Amino acid sequence: MGSVSLKIGDGTARFRRATVCSSAVNILMILSVVTTNLFALYSFSSSPKHPHTHLHLLHKNFSLISEQVSLILREIDMSQKELAQIERDLLGYESLDLSRPNIANELKLFLRPHQLPLGRDSKTGITQMVSSVAHSCDKSSDLLSQYMTYNLFQRCPDDWSMAQKLILKGCEPLPRRRCFAKTISKVGLLHPFPNSLWEAPLNSTVNWSGLSCKSFECLKDRKLSRDCIACFDLINGYENHRFLKSKSKNDFLVDDVLALGSGGIRIGLDVGGGSGSFAAVMAQRNVTVVTSTLNLDAPFSEFIAARGLFPLFLSLDHRFPFYDNVFDLVRARSSLDGGARPEKLEFFMFDIDRVLRAGGLFWLDNFCCSDEEKKRELTRLIERFGYKNLKWVVGEKPDSLGSGNTQIVLSAVLQKPVRV
Structure with missing residues (x-):
């Protein structure tokens, strides 16, 4: 698959990867060298009748070989440039040019490599620390530069929605900033655990900027996604019955799933877990669950945190920031869909498999x-x-978003094997 690397030193962050194209160029070079050597061998091994004619032909052959080699080298150089341009066009990125005038100074400082104070590290072999930024940030360099423009050591702009927009554009991870994020006083306003699991947070504990709704009352009846229909109503809605009562044969109950784990379920990951109700039900069973989410038209992250649970502000395209084989349980709903690209679904499934023990x-x-x-x-x-x-279990359900279409629904509990 190749690799992507970040090299910063001359003011440019470049991303390179090995491809089949570069391998083809190498093969072409080898064939050219072999052909040239065979041609030379033939010239030297021939024995003409007249020595003077032989010297003349030998000189002529050398000139011809030299011209052929020069021509081959020029063709190889042109081919490499053409292939490199094709690769850049296909990948959609080449470099993040930090010398451009629209790049914020803070972004340049963040990406500048820093030498280790004691020199080369004997364990890792590195001599400097290089900050990372996603390659797709190059496509949104103007927006990224705007995000990195702020007053140093002062309060950050209230621009969380801009950060989320960058993340959704593939600019993830974002660079760190040297300013203070907007704070909202929550002292004495949060419900104690475990009561917080099923008590609605106060409106004053949430930053509502950039959202269409400005209160939880506004969100109670909203259909925000297939996985979040009135999912902010913890009192009167279906949310407090989810995973405990089933509406169809595809709705598995938490206790039944835990029984399949033979008592070995302690920590889990809920991918695209809505308002965190799955994590809340699991918390009541002494299972810690991390819920990945974004604030898509609702304050999902703050709502989950107010319930005393662990929100992970992460897009579905980002590699899970966890070590291999650490989770006892991973749950995913429609968020697993890779759309029209089967490779995207495959990458996603392999990452789930990686973090699942x-x-x-x-x-x-x-x-x-x-x-x-x-x-x-x-x-x-x-x-x-x-x-x-x-x-x-395979079944059929009407589209929960009200399209009128019937969809095929698959629910399954699968156990990861031991691979040797």
Whole structure:
């Protein structure tokens, strides 16, 4: 697959990767050298009748070889440049040029490499620390520079929505900043744990800037996504019954899933977990769950935190910031859908597999398939991982967003095998 590296030293952050194209150029160079050597060998091995004629032909052959080599080298150089340009066009990025006048000074300072104070580290072999920034940030350099423009050691602009916009554009991780994020006093306003799990937070504990709703009352009946329909109503809605009572055969109950884990479920990851109700139900069963989320038209992160749970502000395209084989349980809903690109779904599934320990459970919860072909593709992909099928249910549901269409829904509990 190649690799992407960040090199900063001459004011430019470059991203390079090895490709099939570069391998083809190397093969072409080898063939050219072999051909030239064979041509030279033929010239030297021939024995003409007249010595003077031989010297003349030898000189002529040398000139011809020299011209051929020069021509081959020029063609190789042109091919490399053309292939490099094609690669840049396909990848959509080449460099983050920090010398451009519109780049904020804070961004330049953040990306500048810093030498280790004691020189080379004997354990890692590194001599300097280099800050990271996503390669897709180059496409949003103006917006990124605006994000990095602020008053040093003062309060940051109230621009969390700009940060989220950059993240959704693939500019993730974002650079750090040297300013104070906007704070909201929550002293004495948060409910004590575990009461906080099912008591609605106060409106005054949330930053509502950049959102269409300005209160939780406004959000109670909102259909924000297939996974969040009135999910902010913890009192009168269905949210406090989810995972405890089923509406259909595809709705698995938490206690049934935990029983499949044979008592070995302690920590879990909920991918795109809405308002955090799954984590709340699991917390009541002494299981710690991290909920990945974004504030898409609602304050999901602050709401989850106000419930005494762990929100992870992360897009679905970002590699999970966890070590390998650490979670006992990973749950994912429709957020697993990779859209029209099967490779995107494969990358996502492999990252889930990476953080899930051997013997851990992968809970695919009400995954919506647009048609039978989509279901077959997902089924074939899951089979390639070799998971043990503990529970598998396929059903049909009307689209929860009210489109009037009926969707194929897949729910499954799968156990990761031990691979040697």
